[in-house]
Amino acid sequence: MRFAQARYEKIGGNIFDEFKRNMESFRNTCALQVSHALNFGGMPINTKIENREYSSLKGSEAEKQAHLYIVGVIQMRDFLLKQWGKPNIRKSFYEISSYKALLEHNQSLLIELITLDTKGIATIGGQGFINGQYYRNFWHTTLWNLNEFVDVQNEKNINHLGGIDSNGVEYLAREFFFWELD
Structure with a gap:
């Protein structure tokens, strides 16, 4: 706090x-x-x-x-x-019921972001899991800096596309929006 x-x-x-x-x-x-x-x-x-x-x-x-x-x-x-209209990337993983499949989709999304080699803003809605079991919902927004989220680079937060926090909660996106910055 x-x-x-x-x-x-x-x-x-x-x-x-x-x-x-x-x-x-x-x-x-x-x-x-x-x-x-x-x-x-x-x-x-x-x-x-x-x-x-x-x-x-x-x-x-x-x-x-x-x-x-x-x-x-x-x-x-x-x-x-x-303000900016259609995002450059918009993903919805709500139909995926398997934890493993959701993790794989998040890993693929992270690779897609890295290959863009650009800066941008992301909004993420998803779920936290402990040992593959649903724990809670979350919402997060952050900046993307070429190959990583800025708050991860600054060591202030974890990657919300599969990162695990200090309490063992793994965050996976169900909804992802990304706008490139010029």
Whole structure:
């Protein structure tokens, strides 16, 4: 929780106030981090949508302009679909019932991403497994940097296409969207 708090404190504004009111609901910061990358990478979100649209919240007024930050993965996916249109890669593995087959599809998807040799944004919905048994659902969004997810490169997270966390949970995508960045 301390990493989440530090990220919200850095941004400040309404979004930090909301975090303080309901820390548990705002503990996942992946969409916040992608929002930050968009805001400071040449696509300020507040030029595309209004406050609270896509569950966005304002950062600190101390910034030259109070940037908006999207805080949910599904909302980030929907925002990117509206702004950028059809993703370069869109996969759905909901029909696959076998853990082994799902793992193989995720491994193939990872190879496909690596062969693109590009940068981009991914949104991922899927399931966590322990020893091949379903454990829980998850949503994640992150940046892709040529051959790996940025949060994996920064040692802040695991690969959500088959990576295993410190608790032994293996994450596999059921839904994957990827937009290349120019």
